Amino acid sequence: MDPRQLAEAILSGQIRPAARLMRLLDDGEPQALEALKLLHGHTGRARVIGVTGSPGVGKSTLTDALIAQFRQRGLGVGVVAVDPTSPFSGGAILGDRVRMQRHATDEGVFIRSLATRGHFGGLTASTQGVVKIMDAMGKDVVIVETVGVGQDEVDVVGLADTTLVVTVPGLGDDIQAIKAGILETADVFVVNKIDREGARRAIAELQGMLELAGGREDRFGWTVPVVGVCAVDGRGLEEMLAALDEHWAHQNADPRRLASRRRQRTRMELLDLVQTQIMSRLTKVMDQGRGLDDLVERISQGQADPYSACDDIISRFLTES
Amino acid sequence: MDPRQLAEAILSGQIRPAARLMRLLDDGEPQALEALKLLHGHTGRARVIGVTGSPGVGKSTLTDALIAQFRQRGLGVGVVAVDPTSPFSGGAILGDRVRMQRHATDEGVFIRSLATRGHFGGLTASTQGVVKIMDAMGKDVVIVETVGVGQDEVDVVGLADTTLVVTVPGLGDDIQAIKAGILETADVFVVNKIDREGARRAIAELQGMLELAGGREDRFGWTVPVVGVCAVDGRGLEEMLAALDEHWAHQNADPRRLASRRRQRTRMELLDLVQTQIMSRLTKVMDQGRGLDDLVERISQGQADPYSACDDIISRFLTES
Numbered sequence: 001m002d003p004r005q006l007a008e009a010i011l012s013g014q015i016r017p018a019a020r021l022m023r024l025l026d027d028g029e030p031q032a033l034e035a036l037k038l039l040h041g042h043t044g045r046a047r048v049i050g051v052t053g054s055p056g057v058g059k060s061t062l063t064d065a066l067i068a069q070f071r072q073r074g075l076g077v078g079v080v081a082v083d084p085t086s087p088f089s090g091g092a093i094l095g096d097r098v099r100m101q102r103h104a105t106d107e108g109v110f111i112r113s114l115a116t117r118g119h120f121g122g123l124t125a126s127t128q129g130v131v132k133i134m135d136a137m138g139k140d141v142v143i144v145e146t147v148g149v150g151q152d153e154v155d156v157v158g159l160a161d162t163t164l165v166v167t168v169p170g171l172g173d174d175i176q177a178i179k180a181g182i183l184e185t186a187d188v189f190v191v192n193k194i195d196r197e198g199a200r201r202a203i204a205e206l207q208g209m210l211e212l213a214g215g216r217e218d219r220f221g222w223t224v225p226v227v228g229v230c231a232v233d234g235r236g237l238e239e240m241l242a243a244l245d246e247h248w249a250h251q252n253a254d255p256r257r258l259a260s261r262r263r264q265r266t267r268m269e270l271l272d273l274v275q276t277q278i279m280s281r282l283t284k285v286m287d288q289g290r291g292l293d294d295l296v297e298r299i300s301q302g303q304a305d306p307y308s309a310c311d312d313i314i315s316r317f318l319t320e321s
Numbered sequence: 322m323d324p325r326q327l328a329e330a331i332l333s334g335q336i337r338p339a340a341r342l343m344r345l346l347d348d349g350e351p352q353a354l355e356a357l358k359l360l361h362g363h364t365g366r367a368r369v370i371g372v373t374g375s376p377g378v379g380k381s382t383l384t385d386a387l388i389a390q391f392r393q394r395g396l397g398v399g400v401v402a403v404d405p406t407s408p409f410s411g412g413a414i415l416g417d418r419v420r421m422q423r424h425a426t427d428e429g430v431f432i433r434s435l436a437t438r439g440h441f442g443g444l445t446a447s448t449q450g451v452v453k454i455m456d457a458m459g460k461d462v463v464i465v466e467t468v469g470v471g472q473d474e475v476d477v478v479g480l481a482d483t484t485l486v487v488t489v490p491g492l493g494d495d496i497q498a499i500k501a502g503i504l505e506t507a508d509v510f511v512v513n514k515i516d517r518e519g520a521r522r523a524i525a526e527l528q529g530m531l532e533l534a535g536g537r538e539d540r541f542g543w544t545v546p547v548v549g550v551c552a553v554d555g556r557g558l559e560e561m562l563a564a565l566d567e568h569w570a571h572q573n574a575d576p577r578r579l580a581s582r583r584r585q586r587t588r589m590e591l592l593d594l595v596q597t598q599i600m601s602r603l604t605k606v607m608d609q610g611r612g613l614d615d616l617v618e619r620i621s622q623g624q625a626d627p628y629s630a631c632d633d634i635i636s637r638f639l640t641e642s
Contacts, residue, residue, distance in 0.1 A: 040626035259621065263617055270616065273627055273628065274638075279596055295591065302362050306449075306594055310591060310594040310598060314599060314602075318639070
C-alpha cells in the first residue's frame, strides 16, 4: 500500500491501515511521513482531551469512564496512552492499561500506547502524529493520557483542547503533587478517591492554590473547577463530564480561543520535529570518525572541558552538514 | 570579579562565590561559562547520589536524613533539588524543600533548587553545572533530588554515581509507580512509609519485578537491594545508608565501573549542551522576519503541513547560520 492508498483507507475510517501507519511511524519509515502529510489537511475536527497526574491517582480508570460516557453518546473515541518511561510501544500492555481492555472489542474505540520518542520527532510530535491519525479516521474524541508529571508530560498534555489534571487526597503533602507547571496547564481538576480521608481538605487546598496562583479564572475568562470523584463507584463522574463539556463549549464560544490553543500546539509540534531532525543529522556527523567518543574520552581524561567541546561540535556540524 | 577570580574563590570553598556563579549560569551570563571551564579540571572528586520517585513518596525527608548522616561523618554535603515543573530557581522555596531547612544554618551543607532549563544547556547540563560547582568547592557528597518520574528526571538522576529510587506501599497498583525506565536506573530501592498497610507486599512485588526484568544483578555484578524504611521514625535509615555505601564501595572496587558511568554522564552533558546551543541558534534564525509565526499560521490555515515546514526550516537554518 503506497502512502496515498494508506491515507485514503484511513480517511475512510479503517482501523487496520491506521494501526499500520502508527507502526510505520514507530519504525521510522519515510513513507509514514508521506502519509501523514496527506492526512494533515483532513485533521482538526476531533476534540482532544488530555488526562494527566502522578502515578497511581487513577488516570486510566477515569479515562475508562470517559470512554464509556462518550460511547453512550454514540461518539467514536481514540485513546493515546503516553508513557515515555516504558520501553514498550504499540499494544496496551502495562498494568494500568488493562482496565481499558473492556473496550478492546468495541469497534468505536481505538486504543494505542506510545512509549518511545519517534524517529521523526520527540514525544510531542510523536503524540501529535498518533492523534492526527485518529482524528483523520474520524474519531470524534481523542483522549491523550500521560503517566508522570515531568516537563515532557506537561508539554504533551498541554497540547489538548481541554486538560484534565487528576490528583488524590493524602498524596504526601498535596502541595507536592500539584506543581506550578501543572496548575497552569489544568482546565479541570479532579480529586479522585474522595472516599479517602482528607478528601474535603484536598479539594479546599487545591482551590486555595488556584486562587494563590492568580485567581481561578484564566486569560480567556474560564474558571478552573475542582471536581471530587470516586471512579470506582461512579460518584462525581457526571460532574466531571459536565465540566469537560462546559470547557469545550466555552472554547467554541469564541473561535479565537480554540484557534490560539491549536496554533500553540502546531508551534510545539513543529519545533519538536525540527529539533529531532537536527539532532539526528548531528548524530550522523558525530558518528563519522568516532567524533563523539573521542571527545568524551578527552573530557574524561581532563584534556578538554564539555563547554569547549560543545563549540567544536557545533562548528563541525555547520560546516559538514 | 572576573571568571578566574570567581573560580579561585570557589576552589577555596567559599559559599557566596559559588552561589553567585550558579546565579550567573541561571541568567545566561557568558562569564559563567568561562568560570565553569576553569573549574571543570578540578571536579570529579565528589560522590554523586541521585534520589528520585513519584511526588509524595518522601524524597525530601529521606534526603534530609541522608544529609544528617553524612554530616555526622564530618563530610561536606551539597544538595541540588531539581524540579523542572516549578517556575522558581535559586532558593529553597517549595513546600517539600522546607524540611531540609533545618540544615540551612549549617555551613557544611549547601542546598540549591534548580527549576528552569538553563541558557547554556537543558536540564542535564544545568544540573551537571551545579553539581560541578559543588564538587569544585569541595563538597564530599552531592545529592541530586528530582521530583517526578518523567524521562527528563530519569535522565538527570541516572547520571549519579549511585541512584536511589523511592516508592511507598499502596501507590495505586505498585506496578504503576515503578516503570521499566526507573527499574533500570535504580542501584538501591527504598520503600518508604513501611508503617503503612501493604508494605511487605510492596517490597516483595518490587523484588519480583527486579527478577522479571532480567535478574537483580546488573552488568557490573551489583545486586539491587530493596530496603524498607520509615523516614519519620528513622526505621531502616541505617540499612539504607549501608546499601548506598556498599554500592559506592562496589563501584570503587573496579575503577572501570565508575569511569564508565561518568563517561556516560559526560556524553549526556555534552549532547545536552550541543542541543541547547543549536536550538538557541535556530530560534535566532527563525526570529528573523517572523519565520516561525508565518509557518505556524500557514499550517493552521491548512496551506502547509508541519512535516514539509520542518524541512524548510532546517534548510534555512543550515544556509543562514
